[in-house]
Amino acid sequence: GQQLNQSPQSMFIQEGEDVSMNCTSSSIFNTWLWYKQDPGEGPVLLIALYKAGELTSNGRLTAQFGITRKDSFLNISASIPSDVGIYFCAGPLGDKVIFGPGTSLSVIP
């Protein structure tokens, strides 16, 4: 079935560094969503993208909707310890939202 792929699977970075992660699909999506999940909690929506080529920021986070509509990128600038968590990309497919496997981010103070 349809699936989303994310890379890298995990990242270990120093506090203050910039982070980049991406999400790809074999199918076209009309919307890309990026969520963050802290341990033991539900996913929290960070950014929603609706248009191919769109670049949207939310504080230190920037996400882009790929021109091909088959990928999206999330960048985090000047990482801080509270950025630790799992970042999921997601997209609507029929009457559901499907999720990628996630990128686990660890920030070393």
Add this chain to the structure above:
Amino acid sequence: EPEVTQTPSHQVTQMGQEVILRCVPISNHLYFYWYRQILGQKVEFLVSFYNNEISEKSEIFDDQFSVERPDGSNFTLKIRSTKLEDSAMYFCASSGGRLNTEAFFGQGTRLTVV
């Protein structure tokens, strides 16, 4: 800020028992969902619910599962005859429009089957 609320936060049940997980979606939302996340794995879709009926369900959502919106605010997931492998975090979510974008999630119920 409106939020999705789930109860209980933790549920321990014996294998073979039935459990009901409860959710109060955001009040003006139209689509409701249940997702499951086994420890360390990705968030998996179970079912979506619109206009008082199931609009889509995954292969996971077999006859063991059912959903209900018994009144204007609650949305429940019933799991009959629980199995060990049903142990997971169960998340409820809701979204506002037909395009199913921007789903907002509850904090989850951690179900442990022993």
